[in-house]
Amino acid sequence: MINLETPKKFRAFIGRANQVADHFLRANARKYDLAEHAYPKELDMLATLIDGMSDSGQGQGAGAAGVRRDENGDDDGKVKNGTNMSSLLSIIEMCWGDVGLLLSMPRQGLGNSAIASVATDEQLERYKGTWASMAITESGCGSDSAALTTTAVKDGDHYVLNGEKIFVTSGERSDSVVVWATLDKSLGRAAIKSFLVSKDTPGIRVERLEHKLGIRSSDTATIILDNCRVHEENLLGNAEIDPKQGFAGAMATFDNTRPLVAGMAVGCARASLELTRELLNEAGVGIDYDKPLQTQSYAAATFVAMEADWEAALLLTLESAWLADNRRPNSMEASMAKAKAGRVGNEITLRCVELAGSLGYSENELLEKWSRDSKILDIFEGTQQIQQLIVARRLLGLTSSELK
Numbered sequence: 001m002i003n004l005e006t007p008k009k010f011r012a013f014i015g016r017a018n019q020v021a022d023h024f025l026r027a028n029a030r031k032y033d034l035a036e037h038a039y040p041k042e043l044d045m046l047a048t049l050i051d052g053m054s055d056s057g058q059g060q061g062a063g064a065a066g067v068r069r070d071e072n073g074d075d076d077g078k079v080k081n082g083t084n085m086s087s088l089l090s091i092i093e094m095c096w097g098d099v100g101l102l103l104s105m106p107r108q109g110l111g112n113s114a115i116a117s118v119a120t121d122e123q124l125e126r127y128k129g130t131w132a133s134m135a136i137t138e139s140g141c142g143s144d145s146a147a148l149t150t151t152a153v154k155d156g157d158h159y160v161l162n163g164e165k166i167f168v169t170s171g172e173r174s175d176s177v178v179v180w181a182t183l184d185k186s187l188g189r190a191a192i193k194s195f196l197v198s199k200d201t202p203g204i205r206v207e208r209l210e211h212k213l214g215i216r217s218s219d220t221a222t223i224i225l226d227n228c229r230v231h232e233e234n235l236l237g238n239a240e241i242d243p244k245q246g247f248a249g250a251m252a253t254f255d256n257t258r259p260l261v262a263g264m265a266v267g268c269a270r271a272s273l274e275l276t277r278e279l280l281n282e283a284g285v286g287i288d289y290d291k292p293l294q295t296q297s298y299a300a301a302t303f304v305a306m307e308a309d310w311e312a313a314l315l316l317t318l319e320s321a322w323l324a325d326n327r328r329p330n331s332m333e334a335s336m337a338k339a340k341a342g343r344v345g346n347e348i349t350l351r352c353v354e355l356a357g358s359l360g361y362s363e364n365e366l367l368e369k370w371s372r373d374s375k376i377l378d379i380f381e382g383t384q385q386i387q388q389l390i391v392a393r394r395l396l397g398l399t400s401s402e403l404k
């Protein structure tokens with residue numbers, strides 16, 4: 001194992017995040033896994049605490065909201081660990097506690113990440129304190145977000161939105177939704193813009209909630225936009241359609257959020273590894289890092305191999321957040337991190353179920369739950385295959401139309 005030293009300024013913060021994850025998230029994990037769609041009221045107090053810490057500068061939120069690239073970064077060439085890194089470290093701890101509950105954290109939605117990434121300074125101020133979910137996916141548009149059909153038609157100083165969005169995380173509980181829509185389908189990707197739609201706007205409604213394999217404490221909604229009028233000021237960022245910029249504006253959100261989703265997979269897998277190590281110890285299976293693996297038991301050798309994979313995922317994830325903090329391009333690294341962490345997160349959590357035998361499969365422990373929760377982390381914010389496609393395009397210098 002490579003033991004990276006945690007920067008001093010993060011040590012106390014990580015310790016606090018871990019305690020919070022233990023007391024609020026891990027402690028309620030099974031309760032809300034069983035009570036799907038029930039509102040996890042325990043999170044209200046925690047969210048208020050997190051808001052207070054962010055306002056006083058003692059913390060960076062639970063994760064999602066804190067991903068704006070720092071334009072005032074050091075100009076003296078010094079490298080730094082900043083907002084992205086602290087958000088990532090916090091998310092890893094929180095997802096060690098529970099992924100579904102982290103995704104349910106008030107005011108820390110994926111839409112908040114979009115606001116942080118693409119909103120103007122004025123919009124950032126205006127939308128402070130909102131809990132925003134993110135609505136891109138439609139029944140005919142998942143991996144290929146450019147295929148979306150939801151429209152935004154200009155009418156005076158308003159836009160009129162029409163369409164149906166599916167799989168919106170926190171779609172019911174959030175108080176606003178960042179809706180992706182096209183201003184003009186014939187102009188392709190460049191015409192896709194995002195709009196902040198408050199849930200009390202006439203014409204937006206939650207149609208239904210999904211029942212799911214994992215992250216059952218997180219609500220996943222279908223949202224209908226039926227002649228929903230929003231003021232032009234609600235268009236996030238720049239209204240101009242610039243074919244040269246293409247999808248870049250919208251994609252900036254993903255460069256910031258993919259390392260965080262990778263962090264979720266890292267945190268969840270660490271929880272599985274820690275519990276499995278305890279259970280193996282109790283069963284008398286020792287793990288000896290100084291002895292060749294082929295001389296140890298299958299369980300011990302498998303465990304060590306999983307730890308190595310986990311650490312590779314962690315390192316890639318840290319790198320992608322560090323690049324963002326230092327205002328360097330990170331699209332490829334963010335996709336590498338998401339692909340690696342998503343895949344090994346799935347493999348580790350399922351293998352831990354196997355190693356723990358009947359205990360692993362039973363609801364007495366959380367191992368079976370973690371294997372279910374982990375699956376989504378290799379799907380949303382871009383599937384495994386899509387991340388590999390992005391990495392391949394970057395390495396080969398090909399565009400999205402050249403390599404599909």
Ligand SMILES: Cc1cc2nc3c(=O)[nH]c(=O)nc-3n(C[C@H](O)[C@H](O)[C@H](O)COP(=O)(O)OP(=O)(O)OC[C@H]3O[C@@H](n4cnc5c(N)ncnc54)[C@H](O)[C@@H]3O)c2cc1C
Pocket residue numbers: 110133134135136137141142143144166167168169170212220376379380381382383384385386389404
């Ligand atoms: C619980 C949950 C929460 C979600 N939360 C949100 C949310 O908050 N907001 C939101 O907008 N969306 C959300 N989603 C949607 C999610 O982002 C999409 O499900 C995901 O992007 C995949 O899209 P799809 O389901 O349409 O699959 P498809 O795009 O139809 O893909 C199906 C399969 O084909 C593969 N595939 C597709 N294209 C290619 C290609 N070119 N090459 C190789 N393989 C390919 C995919 O990897 C996948 O395995 C959520 C989904 C779930 C299940």
